[in-house]
Amino acid sequence: MSKLQSDAVREAVSGIMNDSKNANRKFVETIELQIGLKNYDPQKDKRFSGSVKLPHIPRPKMKICMLGDAQHVEEAEKIGLDWMDVEALKKLNKNKKLVKKLAKKFHAFLASEAVIKQIPRLLGPGLNKAGKFPTLVTHQESLESKVNETKAMVKFQLKKVLCMGVAVGNVSMEEKQIFQNVQLSVNFLVSLLKKNWQNVRCLYLKSTMGKSYRVF
Amino acid sequence: MEATMGMDVEAQPSPAINSIKRFGLKNSIQTNFGDDYVFEIIPKDDWSTMAVSLSTNTVKLYSPVAGHYHGECQGHSDTINQILFSGLPSSHVLGSCSSDGTIRIWDTRTLQQVSCISAGPSQEVFSFSVGGPSGNLIAAGCKSQVIFWDWRNNKQIACLEDSHVDDVTQVRYVPNQQGKLVSASVDGLICTFDIAGDINDEDHLESVINVETSISKVGFFGESCLKLWCLTHIETLSIWDWKDARNEVNFTDARSLASEGWSLDNVDYFVDCHYSEEVQQLWVIGGTNAGVLGYFPVNYSAGATVGSAEAILQGGHTSVVRSVLPMSRTHGGPGCDQGIFGWTGGEDGRLCYWLSDDSPQMNRSWISNALIEKSERTRKKNRHQPY
Numbered sequence: 001m002s003k004l005q006s007d008a009v010r011e012a013v014s015g016i017m018n019d020s021k022n023a024n025r026k027f028v029e030t031i032e033l034q035i036g037l038k039n040y041d042p043q044k045d046k047r048f049s050g051s052v053k054l055p056h057i058p059r060p061k062m063k064i065c066m067l068g069d070a071q072h073v074e075e076a077e078k079i080g081l082d083w084m085d086v087e088a089l090k091k092l093n094k095n096k097k098l099v100k101k102l103a104k105k106f107h108a109f110l111a112s113e114a115v116i117k118q119i120p121r122l123l124g125p126g127l128n129k130a131g132k133f134p135t136l137v138t139h140q141e142s143l144e145s146k147v148n149e150t151k152a153m154v155k156f157q158l159k160k161v162l163c164m165g166v167a168v169g170n171v172s173m174e175e176k177q178i179f180q181n182v183q184l185s186v187n188f189l190v191s192l193l194k195k196n197w198q199n200v201r202c203l204y205l206k207s208t209m210g211k212s213y214r215v216f
Numbered sequence: 217m218e219a220t221m222g223m224d225v226e227a228q229p230s231p232a233i234n235s236i237k238r239f240g241l242k243n244s245i246q247t248n249f250g251d252d253y254v255f256e257i258i259p260k261d262d263w264s265t266m267a268v269s270l271s272t273n274t275v276k277l278y279s280p281v282a283g284h285y286h287g288e289c290q291g292h293s294d295t296i297n298q299i300l301f302s303g304l305p306s307s308h309v310l311g312s313c314s315s316d317g318t319i320r321i322w323d324t325r326t327l328q329q330v331s332c333i334s335a336g337p338s339q340e341v342f343s344f345s346v347g348g349p350s351g352n353l354i355a356a357g358c359k360s361q362v363i364f365w366d367w368r369n370n371k372q373i374a375c376l377e378d379s380h381v382d383d384v385t386q387v388r389y390v391p392n393q394q395g396k397l398v399s400a401s402v403d404g405l406i407c408t409f410d411i412a413g414d415i416n417d418e419d420h421l422e423s424v425i426n427v428e429t430s431i432s433k434v435g436f437f438g439e440s441c442l443k444l445w446c447l448t449h450i451e452t453l454s455i456w457d458w459k460d461a462r463n464e465v466n467f468t469d470a471r472s473l474a475s476e477g478w479s480l481d482n483v484d485y486f487v488d489c490h491y492s493e494e495v496q497q498l499w500v501i502g503g504t505n506a507g508v509l510g511y512f513p514v515n516y517s518a519g520a521t522v523g524s525a526e527a528i529l530q531g532g533h534t535s536v537v538r539s540v541l542p543m544s545r546t547h548g549g550p551g552c553d554q555g556i557f558g559w560t561g562g563e564d565g566r567l568c569y570w571l572s573d574d575s576p577q578m579n580r581s582w583i584s585n586a587l588i589e590k591s592e593r594t595r596k597k598n599r600h601q602p603y
Contacts, residue, residue, distance in 0.1 A: 043271070043294070043295050043315075044252075044253050044271040044295070044563075045563075046432075046449070046485070046536070046538075047385075047402070047430070047432065047449050048449070049402055049430040049449045050429045050430045050448060050449045050450035051404065051428060051429040051430070051450070052450070094418075113462075116424075116426075116461070117423065117460070117461055119424065120421045120422060120423055120424055124378075124417070124418050124421065125378035125379045125417045125418070125421050126378075128378060128379045128380065128381070128405065128407070128421070128424065129378040129379070129381065130381075131381040131382075131403060133405055133424055133426050134426065135426055135428060136426060136463070153428070157402070157430070188450075191471075191484075192449075192450060192451065192485075194484070194485075194505045194535075194536050194563075195505070196505075
């Protein structure tokens with residue numbers, strides 16, 4: 001049972017969208033859900049950290065590179081996805097600078113099963129160090145759907161303080177989509193808290209440059 | 217000791233409800249009189265003592281059989297993240313690692329600190345393990361680094377800092393494999409290192425598994441310990457072949473699956489996984505926020521499922537359970553009743569000791585009712601509590 005008032009969320013999302021239109025920023029603002037916790041002790045209670053897949057992609061401009069076997073390379077070409085095959089990876093010759101450069105070029109990587117096993121040997125820990133070790137793609141799933149799945153994942157992590165933010169959308173999305181993303185992420189996060197809603201002190205929605213709207 | 221195994225095994229009816237083993241609280245110890253939690257309970261090799269880490273930044277020692285309090289090891293100035301007995305130089309020392317950045321060794325006879333390794337002023341040690349090719353390497357999971365010391369002289373041997381970008385929550389030497397270490401992190405990666413010889417990031421990273429979300433606990437199991445179970449902070453469970461870095465099963469909705477396996481409240485989190493070599497069975501231990509625990513069998517071969525609860529521990533804890541220690545049958549001791557389960561500890565600050573609800577001499581195996589039939593009268597004792 002959700003304690004989140006749908007109206008409050010809808011109003012907030014509308015407000016954010018209006019503010020953003022009026023302000024006319026030169027970039028697409030991200031919309032963030034800010035959570036303030038209570039009755040939670042970061043030193044004693046279990047760690048609150050993880051990744052969640054949102055129903056609608058919050059970061060459509062995410063650049064992804066496929067490190068693929070022959071079949072995946074072909075698929076990548078078809079959908080206009082950047083790719084590299086094993087030969088191309090070998091050419092990097094485990095050079096730290098080149099691997100670092102590659103890591104910087106993309107937000108995330110996907111890799112075929114046959115390739116992902118070779119990455120430590122071909123590239124060393126360079127992708128690990130950049131926090132961008134590839135996600136596995138099998139041949140049982142469509143490459144396009146895996147790309148979308150990757151784009152829809154957001155991370156959340158509570159550090160030593162009782163507040164944290166999670167990206168839930170951007171101002172170029174439909175209001176309904178943002179609403180659904182907010183609903184799902186809130187319900188998921190609350191399910192991980194031992195006192196559920198009793199651990200939530202407040203919830204705010206905010207766009208990058210805009211003012212924050214309280215929704216709980 | 218196996219004599220009673222000769223009892224006739226009657227075929228169990230299919231509905232799993234009949235084979236749920238219920239445990240009742242036999243003893244309960246309040247470890248503190250404040251709001252402090254029990255984090256971890258571990259046994260000494262010979263089971264003469266068990267060590268309990270608390271959120272008071274101390275470790276208390278108790279006897280596993282009677283629950284007598286032996287004393288407290290004080291010294292850490294921040295959260296104790298892990299304690300262990302095994303692999304350490306002598307049989308009466310206990311090791312602990314903490315967010316105060318140190319690994320400390322304690323003499324359990326005198327409760328005094330005998331050694332302290334510091335990872336650095338602003339470091340935190342989340343996990344540690346003792347082993348290595350010559351058995352003298354302490355590996356520690358820190359704030360993205362894996363650091364190695366030789367416990368003989370407390371000298372730092374190596375520091376792997378390129379393989380993770382966030383807190384390393386687990387470091388484990390692979391059982392029976394000299395020189396292989398596995399690390400798991402909040403960054404979602406499980407790395408396998410070859411630590412023979414000179415250890416460095418470039419050449420020693422053997423394989424990487426991307427679990428894609430923050431990892432809480434991992435453990436080896438199966439034949440030759442080739443499999444790895446992995447519990448995450450979003451309460452999902454996955455099973456891997458660590459050598460091939462291959463996923464065998466991914467239970468993304470593990471809590472729902474487990475919840476379907478009993479008629480009690482929803483499973484809110486997982487405490488741990490236990491594996492029995494005897495019956496080659498893996499269980500995931502799920503719990504409710506109210507403190508009820510269940511042992512759910514995990515089937516990871518074709519048709520991967522989380523089965524119905526085979527054991528339930530209810531009526532002991534009133535809050536999240538953080539540790540489960542099943543007692544080895546051979547260390548139950550001659551004076552002990554059969555049907556012992558062991559100890560559990562949680563955020564209510566309690567240590568609970570459980571016995572099976574059935575009469576003590578009936579069932580020696582707490583593992584699974586499906587293996588051994590008991591006398592009919594136990595069936596009539598219907599303790600099933602629908603909610």
